[in-house]
Structure formats: C-alpha cells, structure tokens
Amino acid sequence: MAEFLSLHDAVARYVEDGATLAMEGFTHLIPFAAGHEIIRQGRRELTLIRMTPDLIFDQMIGAGCARRLIFSWGGNPGVGSLHRLRDAVEKGYPQPLEIFEHSHAAMACAFEAGAAGLPLAVLRGYVGSDLPKVNSQIKFIECPFTGERLAAVPAVRPDVGIVHAQKADRAGNVLVEGIIGVQKEVVLAARHSIVTVEEVVDELQAGPNACVIPGWAIDAIAVAEQGAYPSYAHGYYPRDNAFYKAWDEIARDREAFAAWLEEHVYHAGGAA
Amino acid sequence: MAEFLSLHDAVARYVEDGATLAMEGFTHLIPFAAGHEIIRQGRRELTLIRMTPDLIFDQMIGAGCARRLIFSWGGNPGVGSLHRLRDAVEKGYPQPLEIFEHSHAAMACAFEAGAAGLPLAVLRGYVGSDLPKVNSQIKFIECPFTGERLAAVPAVRPDVGIVHAQKADRAGNVLVEGIIGVQKEVVLAARHSIVTVEEVVDELQAGPNACVIPGWAIDAIAVAEQGAYPSYAHGYYPRDNAFYKAWDEIARDREAFAAWLEEHVYHAGGAA
C-alpha cells in the first residue's frame, strides 16, 4: 500500500548501497529529482538500469553512485555523447563502470517479463548482431513448436524501481499519461517502488483504460514538483532542450561537472 | 489499410471454409453479428478460437460451421452449460468437434505472443494440472538463466481475426473502450482482420493512451449496429442477461435450436 513520504525519506528507506535500481521514463517523465536525492544521500555501488541512461544516469555515474550499468542507448538525445558515462567506461573515472548492453527491444521485453514475474524474456532479436558476443546475459533458445532460434534475456527484476508520474490521488493511485514508456513495468517488476509525482489530486479523472498504477502496487509516493525537469511532464511543462544542449559542455569537463553538481545538487536541498 | 465493407462482403472476402478464425471480446463486445453472418454464408470446417466460446460459438458450432475449437472456458456465464458445444463434443452432433483446451492465462499469453509475432508464449502455468496430458499443444521449456521449468504454448496466429468495437473514424481507426480483453491482440495476430463497429464518427475523441487500433492494421471495417447483442457495448447498450438465460432452454434441444437459427439468423437478413 503506497505510503506518502518525502522524497528524502523514500530514498533513504528503499535505496541501499549495492542495490539494483531501475529508473525509467522514456525521454518523458525522467525522475531527475529522485536521482539527485540519491546523489545527495551518497549511495554507492549501485547497478543502474535504464534503456536510455540520459542525463540522469550521466549525473549519477559522474557522482560516483554506480558500479554497473544495464542499458540500450547511451547518448544525450539530439546532442551527442554522455561524457560522464564515457569517462567512466573509457577511463574508469570516478570509478570503473561495468556495462551490460542491450538493444531497446530486448530491454523493453526484459522489463515486460519482469512485470510478468517471469525469469526471462523471449524475442526475435539480436540476429546477426555482435551484442551477444559482449553481453553474457544474451542467450538463445529453440522454440519447441517451430524450432526457430529466438533470443532470450533475463527479466529485469530490480530491488528498487523509481518512476515519475503526473499525479496521484489520495489513496496513492497514480496516473501516467502521454509517452508511458516502461513506467508501469518498472513499478510492477521491482521489489520496492517509489513514484514521484507532480501533484496529489482528489480525482485522477482517468479514462476507463488509462495507465493507472494502483496504490497497493506501489511502496512510496513522494511529491516532487518539476521532478522530471529538465525532461518534461506531458500536461505540466516542456522539455528544457537548452539544458540538454548545455549539458554537453558541463559534462565534458570533470571540474565543470563537479562544480555543477556542487551547486545544483548538493546545495540544492531537496529541490530538483 | 482498412476498407469499409458491408458485413456480408467482409465475411465473404476473408472467411473461407477451413480457416482458422479467432473471434474475441471477453464477455464484452462479442461479435455476434459477424458470427451470424458466417452461419448465413454456410462456412464449414472452421477452427474456432475464443477464450470463452460463449453463445456465439455455441451457435456457430450448432450450425455446423466448426470442426475444431481452441478455448479456455466453455460455459454460459452465470447460467450453465453451452449445450450445442456439449452436443458436438459428447455426441458428435451436428458433427464431431475436436477440442484443444487451455487455461485463460495460457490463451491470453498465446494471443499476446501472436500479436508479438512470436511462435510461442511462455508462462508459469499448468503446474500440476492434467491439461497438458490431454492437449498436445502444451509443452514445457527450461529457462536458460534459472533452470526453472515453464509452460509454453503455440502463439495464436489465425487466418482471420474478428472483433467488435464501439466506433471507427473515417480513416478506419478503431476505438475499443471498457473491458478490452484481447481485442487488439486478435487484430494484430491475425493474417486478416475484420472489425465490426457500432458507428463511424468524425473524431474518436480518445485519450492519449486509449486502446486505438490504427486503420492500417485492419483489413475490413463493417458497421454493425447492436453488433455485440446479446452481449454488450460499453457506452451503447447493456448485456441482455435474459437472453443468456433463455439460451439455456433454446440450446438444450436440437429442434428448438434449429428453429431459433431459422428465425433469428437465416431469416434475419443482415441484421444481428
């Protein structure tokens, strides 16, 4: 049953050093506020899982939270590289980062399988790709009906799943609207889930088949206004494309990044 | 690209003798009008696929359309047996009916896998059940990551899929709302699909994540007002529970059924 907590308390209660942590939001609704809170609380040795690491994981990796990364596309969308991610992979700074690299299709299926309580996902994937050669998590099975060779990847079943959503009602039911990505899957696949929301409302006013995650499937809800900034929240605020572009400059340089982190995360209290 | 056809023409074009035919609608939106049209056109030797055969398949089986049935719960919901189905299975009347029997979970997964273009569905299912002993379509695989034994069933990929929905827009995009069952899955899994709708509208007025099936994923759309009667259409008309109860009496007797069929299907022109 969802408990309403401050973001600080939600992170403190559920995110432990060494945890496996999925933070989703496909370009839309990226839980930046929660990521910053994890950096502030100094979590270490995390296995981070996200299809598109995006700036949020670039920041967390740069801040030294991560030991392992499971992902499928690691760029700054429309801009270029994630320099903190690259620095960790290429130079081991601030610490080495082990990567498990997938395709989007495989990771989407792995989240789906995690939500479905299965140990594996099966897909027609990785045909002819070198990825299976470098990622030991990718295997192949034979269909017992047709003999077709299909790819199999382990389901994503993280210790903690964190997503951001537009709103929760007072019972803790959450509405996600727009680009819904794998938000529902992360919450359902995780052992513990935290959902940050823009606001708490009396009525969700959702359609009959809207993407509503019931409160009893969520552990903690924390209000985080602008909690997806600089990504966006459909119906609330647009993406700050300028920040995504500016990030290239900030993240390229270790010191510029450290200064940014100091000012905008460590000294930003509980704000995003 | 969806073509708007009369129900007669849609059935005549796509439903052939001997075809594998899935007609879905989980209690809600059962495509009765289409079923009656298939009876009128005298289709034979069909492999019928539905989780819950319901009255629609009882009628089609009783009318001699079917040779095989793939299903997971074959009763008259809240009333009792499907007597035409039982007569076919138990007495071979009007012709023998071969059955492939599943659980709901397995069939739902089989539709999902069909929509996903896979040859098989994998589920944690049939543990300790006798169903795998009598249904050769049920096999077991071993997870290459955990060694867990999981059930596997062939995906449902029918020649034709037919569903009923509330409305289509003029481009043939279809909105399904309420209990959506496996409607989308049937359309996407089938080689050819027919959607009957209550009405055609200028604007679907659907929410951003509503269950909308694009026209380019559908072969034919036919307007069939009250096309789900005696089941129901959320927002249009309720279920005629009295008819479901009355059906028990009609279907129990071969002659009563034949008379009903004569009056309400053969002599009902194109109406439901």
Next chain:
Amino acid sequence: MSLDYTAAEMMTVTAARALANGTTCFVGIGLPSEAANLARLTHAPEVVLIYESGTLQTKPNVLPLSIGDGELCETALTTVSVPEMFRYWLQGGHVDVGFLGTAQIDRYCNLNTTLIGDYREPKVRLPGGGGAPEIATNAGEVFITVKHSRRTFVEAVDFVTTVGFGRDGRARDGVPNIGRGPTRVITDLCVMKPDPETKELVVVSLHPGVTAEQVQEATGWEIRFAERLETTPEPGAEELNVLRELKARTARHHAGNETGAQA
C-alpha cells in the same frame, strides 16, 4: 439469541470473513464473488477485488452475472487487457488470495471443472479451467468455497483442472515461484484446512447445528476432523442484512434489463 439464516448464507458470511481488509483478491464468479463483495461491504472496505476480465479494484454495486459485466468495468479503478491481467497482475505476484469455486474437489484440494468421466468420452462436459489453473499457483494463497455434497467432495477428481496439492499431496514440493496453494475450504457445513504436513483436508470448524456425521455423509472419502474442532461463529445481523440487500439489488438489476425481445 440466534438469528435466522440459511446454510447458504452461513457459507457466504464465513467465506467473506476469511478475507482480511486490504487483501488483494482475484475473484472467481459465483460464490466467491458473492463472498468477496460481502467482505468489501462489511469488515473489509479496503479489500481489492480483481476479476479476470481485466477490471482492477472494482466495486460493483450488484453482483456480476458474468466475469465481464459492465458493472465491473464502470466501478473499477482501471481496466487492463486480459493478457496484462494474467501476466502482470496475477503471474507478476500482485494477488494475495485467489478465491475459487469448483465442481469437484478431493482430499488434496485438487479441483475439477473440466468434465465428469473420461476426457475423450465425457459423461458430462463442464466449462473448463478458465482462470483457475494459474490463479491456484500464482496467487499467494487460495480460498475455495463450494456447497458440500458427495457429488462435489469426491475420493478422486475425474480430472485435475487446477492443482491443490496433487494426487499425493506433494505436487507443490520443490516447485519454485508458486503460491502456498489452498489454505481453506468453506462449505455450507464446515470449514476445512489442509494439514500442514500431509496437505490432506481437515475439518477445523463445524457450522452451528452441523454434526461431524453430516459432514462425513456429504464427503466422498473418510474425512479427518481436527482434534480441537471448533464451532464456526454465526453470521451477524449486519452481515446478513448487507448480504440480503446485495442479493435483492442484484436480482432487481439483472431482471431490470431482461428485455429479451430480440431473442
């Protein structure tokens, strides 16, 4: 002073009381649905009811006739596709209790809803498994409610549609990632629970006025009784009122749309 109630009401109230407030319950149609909604309308307002039609956290004002009645969707928090229901919500581990009925049950709680007789030459063809085979293994535990009779409580089910503990009581041993299985069976005569070791059903509580002989008479095998056999608490006045109102409302509702003209 004892209230006036029927054996069926006793069964429903007892089954309802088994559902704790806040439980997430995957509800079978018929008796389980009646009991689960009675629980929701009495001691367990926060019970979460899920039906296999994809309706999550539904609060029907009248009992559904089918698993997919419009009422279930209209009063649900949200409605998902049927594959999502079985994959994410049931198999995904979000269901505490599966609440089932049955046509036959044996001493190890194996359920048969498939047929009487032989599979290829059935004497009576029943509807089949529906959601039950996976509800029974993917829910945290399973409650069963069914009328007590020799026709239902049989020495050996003709077909194991849905596993309890298997023909030998050991079917769940060593199987990973499944639920505990049946934990109680509630009939119009008594309450039974599986023996923690052997998994054989044991009568733990007799309904008021019911004798052990009556239970044995209605059971197709030599049934065991607990050493400390209890008497099931009687229904309360409010429970009976709520149940009767629910059933009257339901009857009026389902009669209300009995147009039947087009038939």
Next chain:
Amino acid sequence: MSLDYTAAEMMTVTAARALANGTTCFVGIGLPSEAANLARLTHAPEVVLIYESGTLQTKPNVLPLSIGDGELCETALTTVSVPEMFRYWLQGGHVDVGFLGTAQIDRYCNLNTTLIGDYREPKVRLPGGGGAPEIATNAGEVFITVKHSRRTFVEAVDFVTTVGFGRDGRARDGVPNIGRGPTRVITDLCVMKPDPETKELVVVSLHPGVTAEQVQEATGWEIRFAERLETTPEPGAEELNVLRELKARTARHHAGNETGAQA
C-alpha cells in the same frame, strides 16, 4: 533551370522520395526523421510514422530533438507502451520500412553505433544500438541515410551493432521470419543498393554534379558502381520550400523553450 540547394538538402529530399505514400515507417532520430517528415509533408501525406517512444502515426509539426519529444505524442493517433511498440508493432510485423542512420557502415550494410576500437578498450564510445538491431530485422525492409565519408563508410565496421547482411553478406540466409534487410542507402553523394546476389553495396545513382571518383574517395573500400549509373533527380522547388520551412520552424521551436534558467 537548376535550383540552388545544398548536398544535405539533396540527401534529405532523395531519402524522403524513397518513402512511398501509405508506407508504415519506423523512424530513427536525426536524418531519417527529417526525411520521413519531409515525405509526409510532400508526396506521402498518408505515410505512417512510428517512433520507438510508442507514438503511433505521429504528425509532428516540428522535428523532434529526441525520440520521445512531447510533440510526437501530442500529434500521434495513440501512444502505446515501449514494450508494446517493440513487441506488437515492430516484431508483430506491422512496419514496412525501418529508416536508420549510423556511425559506421560497411559494404554489406552492417551498421556500427556502438564504439570505435575494441569493445573492452574503446577509443570512442558511441550511444549503442537503441532500437536499430531489431528494426533492421523485423521491419519489411530498411533504408539507411547517412553522410558520405571515409570515417563512416569503412572496410570493416568495428562492431556489428545492427546487421545488414553480415560480414560475408550471408547473415540473413535461411533465417526465418525476418525482413529483407537494407534495400537502399542514401547519402549526400549518391544512392546505393545491395547487389541482389552478393548483397554488396552498389552505387546506382550519383547526385547531380557528383563524380564516381568523389564517391570512391569518400568510401573506405573499393566500391562498385552499377553498369547503368543514373543521375539522381534534383529536388523540386516545393520540396526545398517545405524542407526549409520545416527546419526553420524546428529551430524556432527548440529555441523557444530554451529557458535553461534552472541549469
């Protein structure tokens, strides 16, 4: 009389023309997205554009900066989850054309977007596969558009992120249930198609004013030219207008919300 246009415009217009009206196209971000939207705004108003963010049949008024821009959802027919997008729509066989860019490409159309150098000791780490590995095999066919240079057109890609026809041109042989693979590559210099037999890329058309020597100069292997080498038709005035307006609109839009204050 010839219009004034850039090599980049020539590439985009040529890539756009490759998309027939009514085609369902899974669109990669960047050059493919520019070309696909130009097609939609000119000769192919009924082209169906799908982005991996789950946006089905989207009609953005400006080019998205990311694959999941709000514009894509707001102008889509509907938006589905990402698992549904990859499972039902791509793997389910509803995509005619996958439209991709790349960082490296070899003579057999294998694409590398993973890294330069060795996987464990990369010289340059690139973003990775994203949707491409399965777009390339689950779409009916694949178009590739990329700027022509020796850095991109290499003798051997450092990593096969996304298969074209494999290192030997035979990777698709006998693999069931996959698409035809790349059928054309459009650059700022020329159009190439795989040889029907060997699958090796062959230049079939040079853009106006481009010489075979220029193409060879920009290609890291000895590239083949078709016997009947054609000249790519020039862009039309309307195509150029629409493209320039689209790009101007896009620039204004993305500048418009450059508040950046909180950074």
